[in-house]
Amino acid sequence: MKHFSRTSVKQWGIRLFCGGLLSSLVSCAASPPPPEEGTVEFWTMQLQPQFTEYFNDLIADYESQHPDTEIDWVDVPWSAMEAKMLASVSAQTAPDLANLNPTFSALLAGRNAWLNLDDRVSETVRQQYLSPIWDASRFQGQSFGIPWYVTTRITIYNRQLFQTAGIDRPPATYAELAQLAKKVKDKTGKYAFFVTVVPDDSGEVLESLVQMGVRLVDDSGKAAFNTPKGKAAFEYWVKLYRDGLIPRDVLTQGHQRAIELYQAGELALLTSGPQFFQTIANNAPDIAAVSEAAPQITGDTGKIAVAVMNVVIPKDTDNPEEAIDFALFLTNPENQLAFSKATNTLPSTIETLQDEYFQTATDDTTQVDDARVISAEQLQRAEVLVPPISNANELQRIIYDNLQAAMLEEKTVEQALSDAEAEWNSLTR
Known part of the structure; x- marks a missing residue:
């Protein structure tokens, strides 16, 4: 173990981080x-x-x-x-x-x-x-x-919003999700989904890279994500953000914001655990009445996060x-x-x-x-997608920080990947 830098402990269903x-x-x-x-x-x-x-x-x-x-x-x-x-x-x-x-x-x-x-x-x-x-x-x-x-995680979706947008089934892959996001925005003015890139919150985006075929670290612990597949995964999230197909506050708000928006009828789908159906029923019964469950969205690998x-x-x-x-x-x-x-x-x-x-x-x-x-x-067929390494929280922070910079056009995707690679490798010397 080399570094302890964050002291935030997040929801036990997702992950704990350690620092300070x-x-x-x-x-x-x-x-x-x-x-x-x-x-x-x-x-x-x-x-x-x-x-x-x-x-x-x-x-x-x-x-x-x-x-x-x-x-x-x-x-x-x-x-x-x-x-x-x-x-x-x-x-x-x-x-x-x-x-x-x-x-x-x-x-x-x-x-x-x-x-x-x-x-x-x-x-x-x-x-x-x-x-x-x-x-x-x-x-x-x-x-x-x-x-x-x-x-x-499963996908919980608003059947009513899907019907309004002319969508007949939930997305199975990230490629389908991008297409659905545009339809929902064009037809309803709402967003299809919210996925945070706040460094000390959900690891869903980090896991999505693995689902898209990206290897995060190699056998020696060095960065393995600065590859064509890594570039494609970064470009996927950057394009959704720059095209206005995910909310601007994905850069500043955590998964709780996704829950709030879904319960308010402002999101077409949410990724969460099965337990959340009861929460919707308690907080937003009208939304619960039009909500259904579907499998977890994944990438070309078909990998499921657990x-x-x-x-x-x-x-x-x-x-x-x-x-x-x-x-x-x-x-x-x-x-x-x-x-x-x-x-x-x-x-x-x-x-x-x-x-x-x-x-x-x-x-x-x-x-x-x-x-x-x-x-x-x-x-x-599920697996833990982020490898058990002693400073996984730092890996997520580095990748999210540089992904945010690319979303905000402060860096090119290539520069963001290169900077993330250099910073991670400096920590693992």
């Missing part, structure tokens, strides 16, 4: 005292109070089967997890098991903070999980995490075997099915995905049901 190490260590609250022998301290990220009953039941079930082990569950707010985890790892007072995600945990994997699981979790057990999802928690050839719950939450075990734990055992219990197929039903997320285990709950959508099912089935089907 020194200030975080000074300002964060003191870590809790180390647990007693036989106690596994388990940190989750903002799952209380909504899922308190689920975890209390889960823990009681585990402890009844393992009378010599006690689970000490600590729920940490989103905004505090980064600082608390960094501080506890540095002070060697980290919990025995923690719920993070590959982006943030890879940063600390670069500091050799986590237990190597390859020799501790059998191949038979590893094969219970979707292979690309397991591999999302690998760094420099070693497994540092066990996958837990995941989400894949966001993963995992559990990691600090290298300095006094209870490695107990922590691994509870982690595997937490993430086994049966418990993942129960958690998916409680949270409307997706599981990382193959057996769980085969349950009827993820397979059935009919004319009588709800929007949420339809979205869940679409999302689950995508998961069979």
Whole structure:
């Protein structure tokens, strides 16, 4: 790990970023005292109070089967997890098991903070999980995490706006999206979609580069995006912006702005998780009534992006075997099915995905049901598109900053790519 520069923690369904190490260590609250022998301290990220009953039941079930082990569950707010985890790892007072995600945990994997699981979790057990999802928690050839719950974006679209614009189906690719954007603007005066290029917000644009065939970094960690495909991907977003087919505030506003515009009937489509249907129903029932679900938009590669939450075990734990055992219990197929039903997320285990709950959508099912089935089907071929590197937040910042400069005609696309390449490579020397 070379750099820590940002201290913003974004939504757990998407990704966490880490930065400002020194200030975080000074300002964060003191870590809790180390647990007693036989106690596994388990940190989750903002799952209380909504899922308190689920975890209390889960823990009681585990402890009844393992009378010599006690689970000490600590729920940490989103905004505090980064600082608390960094501080506890540095002070060697980290919990025995923690719920993070590959982006943030890879940063600390670069500091050799986590237990190597390859020799501790059998191949038979590893094969219970979707292979690309397991591999999302690998760094420099070693497994540092066990996958837990995941989400894949879907497209939520306004059927009424589509009809007004003369569009009969949602776009499947970015090429189709560009054509649709022009039709929507010409026929309705509204925008088709909003995708932010604010550096510390959604990684959707960064992932879109990979979906368009761009390799972000090579095997040595150097920039690999300054290529003809990289140029074409930059040009795609620059043209949409310069042609006025995406809102000007994509440069300054985050994904929350997309949600606001969609609920106001000002966007034809939105990329989000299946959970968002309930949010629309609560906030904008008229828009919810004309909203439908469709698969995630992708590029020529057909790649589908997935966001993963995992559990990691600090290298300095006094209870490695107990922590691994509870982690595997937490993430086994049966418990993942129960958690998916409680949270409307997706599981990382193959057996769980085969349950009827993820397979059935009919004319009588709800929007949420339809979205869940679409999302689950995508998961069979989904992968984490941004590689688990220790400073992925800096890669996104560099690419977004230079993409913005090209959008604003401060740089040519060629210069923006060249500058981004040079800046990234300077960080990875």
